[in-house]
Amino acid sequence: MALTGAAGDRPEFRTFDPSSCARCGHARIGEASHPGPAKRGFVERAALREGVELREVALVSRRTETLEERLWEGFVEWLLEDCDKAQAEELLISASMVAPLLELYGENLFKIGASLSSFRHLIAFAQKKHHDFRLYGRGCWTIVSRWESVEPLVHRPPLPxxxxxxxxxxxxxxxxxxxxxxxxxxxxxxxxxxxxxxxxxxxxxxxxxxxxxxxxxxxxxxxxxxxxxxxxxxxxxxxxxxxxxxxxxxxxxxxxxxxxxxxxxxxxxxxxxxxxxxxxxxxxxxxxxxxxxxxxxxxxxxxxxxxxxxxxxxxxxxxxxxxxxxxxxxxxxxxxxxxxxxxxxxxxxxxxxxxxxxxxxxxxxxxxxxx
DNA sequence: GATCCCGGTTCACCCTCTCA
DNA sequence: TGAGAGGGTGAACCGGGATC
The missing domain is CATH 1.10.443.10 (Intergrase catalytic core)
Known part of the structure; x- marks a missing residue:
């Protein structure tokens, strides 16, 4: 009846209410009126989040963080070979300056035999340090691509x-x-x-x-x-x-x-x-x-x-x-x-x-x- | 507008080596 | 046999362009 009413075949059934017919107080016949797990209130959720500061929740492991900080220090030391500390700090203020310097540093890393992964981590760290780095960092990723084309990845062989x-x-x-x-x-x-x-x-x-x-x-x-x-x-x-x-x-x-x-x-x-x-x-x-x-x-x-x-x-x-x-x-x-x-x-x-x-x-x- | 594809981006695991 | 460090690799998500 409900279907024929909805389809327009029997206009007199248009107002037919199957839920009432099934003595069910809501539209989910045969189901709970509010299915799903019991909801927690504000107070309960706040208690569970006690002491957690979202700003302090780490998205990477401490080990990765340490590795990237050390790589950044290496980059800064490389800068200090050609300028003094004040000038280096000035250069590192904006992403627009950091990106081209990192490109040069990437080329330097390649020449001195460093690993590609270290350069990748360094770029990732720069992106975390400067939120607008993505706007200027394309050149760095191009260096990565070139590096990969010269030294392609070697996958681990499967065990027969x-x-x-x-x-x-x-x-x-x-x-x-x-x-x-x-x-x-x-x-x-x-x-x-x-x-x-x-x-x-x-x-x-x-x-x-x-x-x-x-x-x-x-x-x-x-x-x-x-x-x-x-x-x-x-x-x-x-x-x-x-x-x-x-x-x-x-x-x-x-x-x-x-x-x-x-x-x-x-x-x-x-x-x-x-x-x-x-x-x-x-x-x-x-x-x-x-x-x-x-x-x-x-x-x-x-x-x-x-x-x-x-x-x-x-x-x-x-x-x-x-x-x-x-x-x-x-x-x-x-x-x-x-x-x-x-x-x-x-x-x-x-x-x-x-x-x-x-x-x-x-x-x-x-x-x-x-x- | 939806879907697919691909390259860019990101991060943890794995390997090797050294030392205790 | 275990711990730790450093480098390499695997594998995920994301966004933009192409196609329908």
Whole structure:
């Protein structure tokens, strides 16, 4: 009746009120009249904000701030080579003067062998110092572009799936159980290595935690993800579909304390063990396979297994296809295996073949304690 | 006006090295 | 094995121009 009235077919129904007919006092039939979370009042919100000064809320980490301040001091010192302190202060008052000076300083940095990132940070700092710097700073960014064209970025090579499997197998054979398991979790979950190294037991949501034993899914919660300050959520999670790995994680981590780190040592120790495993497999340093290659390797493996690009974006927790291209473009460069000598290829192949046996052993033998 | 694309801009993570 | 410093890289948002 309401629809025909609205459509004009039955003018006599135009005034029909479905809400009244449903004995509902508002237009949201079947819903709460004011849906959504309970609203806080001014007093309650003000109490929660007690002591917080918006002007003092830091938008960058203290470390970045220190780095940029130090770079700025270097720029000022460079100025002082040609003028006295009073003149330098005069030059640094307005963005219109700072910008061309920074351009010259950028060229100087390039000549003396400084890093491009230091110049980028310096420009960013100048923009924070002078709000109108953007009006004059185009030349500085042009210097950055030219610098990049001379020295293009080199992306980290992805970790081939076979090398990941072999590395995990070597770790298990040496008794580095958590290293091996976390390497596989990071690879399958397309995680940044730092994310898995920082994770604690409560970030790993096992089937037994959800009372869904026997399922193949488990989750890793990522607190403070990389882009936390720029959208993407303060907390993210990844889903891993692997029944064997889920069972192994149950045995290795189920009995750990909720605040216990999944990897009980530091990142440096992870890195040293990584180096030892790569050396044992005969993988040369020149191939630049580092723990940072795990995420790219996971992405490439998912792509190769036929996972839809949108699904990979979701699993990687990135928002732009452009970003994913960084990883997948490396497909062509993923000739790490072919670059290996025959002995190393044999080691990788053998290790990858052994992995299922190690995983089966960990799955069947019950709880595993220790690092 | 809406949408897409791309380059500009920004900032935290990762790697390497040194020292304890 | 851990801590810290310094440099390099990855990946996000933003805005403007192009296209429909």
């Amino acid at each position: 799936e076979a090398v990941c499997a072999a590395a995990a197998a070597v770790a298990f054979s040496w008794g580095w159980v958590r290293f091996g398991v976390l390497l596989l979790v990071a690879f399958k979950g397309i995680l940044r290595i730092g994310e898995i190294l920082k994770a604690v037991r409560q970030d790993l949501v096992l089937p037994s935690d959800l009372l869904t034993e026997g399922t193949e899914r488990f989750y890793v919660r990522v607190s403070q993800p990389k882009a936390g300050k720029r959208g993407g959520g303060k907390q993210q999670h990844v889903t891993i579909h692997d029944s064997v790995l889920a069972s192994v994680c149950e045995n290795v981590f189920r009995h750990a304390r909720m605040d216990e780190k999944l990897y009980p040592f530091s990142g440096q120790t992870f890195r040293r063990r990584w180096n030892e495993i790569m050396a044992a497999l005969g993988i040369p340093k020149e191939l630049s396979l580092t723990p940072a290659s795990v995420r790219g390797g996971g992405a490439v493996a998912a792509y190769r297994s036929g996972t839809a690009v949108q699904d990979i974006l979701w699993r990687m927790r990135i928002q732009h296809l452009h970003t994913l291209q960084h990883y997948l473009q490396e497909l062509a460069a993923e000739n790490v295996i072919s670059a290996l000598k025959s002995k190393a290829r044999f080691s990788v192949k053998a290790g990858a073949l052994l992995l299922p046996h190690y995983l089966e052993s960990l799955r069947c033998r019950g709880p595993v304690y220790g690092p």
